Amino acid sequence: NAGVTQTPKFQVLKTGQSMTLQCAQDMNHNSMYWYRQDPGMGLRLIYYSASEGTTDKGEVPNGYNVSRLNKREFSLRLESAAPSQTSVYFCASISSRVSGWRGETQYFGPGTRLLVL
Amino acid sequence: KQEVTQIPAALSVPEGENLVLNCSFTDSAIYNLQWFRQDPGKGLTSLLLIQSSQREQTSGRLNASLDKSSGRSTLYIAASQPGDSATYLCAVFGNQFYFGTGTSLTVIP
Numbered sequence A: 001n002a003g004v005t006q007t008p009k010f011q012v013l014k015t016g017q018s019m020t021l022q023c024a025q026d027m028n029h030n031s032m033y034w035y036r037q038d039p040g041m042g043l044r045l046i047y048y049s050a051s052e053g054t055t056d057k058g059e060v061p062n063g064y065n066v067s068r069l070n071k072r073e074f075s076l077r078l079e080s081a082a083p084s085q086t087s088v089y090f091c092a093s094i095s096s097r098v099s100g101w102r103g104e105t106q107y108f109g110p111g112t113r114l115l116v117l
Numbered sequence B: 001k002q003e004v005t006q007i008p009a010a011l012s013v014p015e016g017e018n019l020v021l022n023c024s025f026t027d028s029a030i031y032n033l034q035w036f037r038q039d040p041g042k043g044l045t046s047l048l049l050i051q052s053s054q055r056e057q058t059s060g061r062l063n064a065s066l067d068k069s070s071g072r073s074t075l076y077i078a079a080s081q082p083g084d085s086a087t088y089l090c091a092v093f094g095n096q097f098y099f100g101t102g103t104s105l106t107v108i109p
Helices: none
Strands: A004-007 A010-013 A019-025 A031-038 A042-049 A065-068 A074-078 A087-094 A112-116 B004-007 B010-014 B019-025 B032-038 B044-051 B056-059 B062-067 B072-077 B086-093 B097-099 B103-108
Touching: A004 A087, A019 A031, A019 A087, A019 A112, A031 A074, A042 A065, A042 A074, A042 B086, A042 B097, A074 A087, B004 B086, B010 B019, B019 B032, B019 B086, B019 B103, B032 B062, B032 B072, B044 B056, B044 B062, B044 B072, B072 B086
Parallel strands: A010 A112, B010 B103
Antiparallel strands: A004 A019, A019 A074, A031 A042, A031 A087, A065 A074, A087 A112, B004 B019, B019 B072, B032 B044, B032 B086, B056 B062, B062 B072, B086 B097, B086 B103
16 A cells, blocks of 8 residues: 655745645545644644545645545645745545544655745 | 644754653643654654543553643653654644644664
8 A cells, every 4th residue: 555645746836836736545544634844833734624525724724725536635736836835745644534533543645845936 | 722842852862862752732622642753854654642531652662641631741762773863743633633843853873
């Protein structure tokens, strides 16, 4: 099993450009998450999807949109990239729907490093 | 809003030493706490998960404790090895996941 995969691994954008970060998991998990990691800030939740067809905002959703394409895939879109969105983006998944989650491990992808000039 | 703090931000120890990493959180209404390891340029790997009703969990040379009432958790690493060098993050789950900023550990051979 590949677990959680993310593409691309690294991307450079100019301010105002758009792009979509892709995430896929092959563990038949229900819930998927997008985080960003910035120096000194820890990981912060951007959006999550408790199940196919549902998405909810996390702590820092502004400037992002998400799509839960199917049970496997959860994409993150930057419509008009800004330098403040320079970060490392992680996708994660867990088996349960988040409302019922009490103690399952989150599985993380390797991350996408995004630089916005 | 939940705030999760990890002290120290960086730690350097000689090989073989026992060490303790600290995690504190402001809201004790959590379901569980997890400790993760992150290697440079990589994602996070779960090390230990403690349910809110538990006091500690052990896995090999790692022992994590939880004092929910005081908002504290510790990760104890016994007989440290150079391969333990990584960043260690704690995360709590209440209504969503909140992560600390991590402790960067270097074990010197």
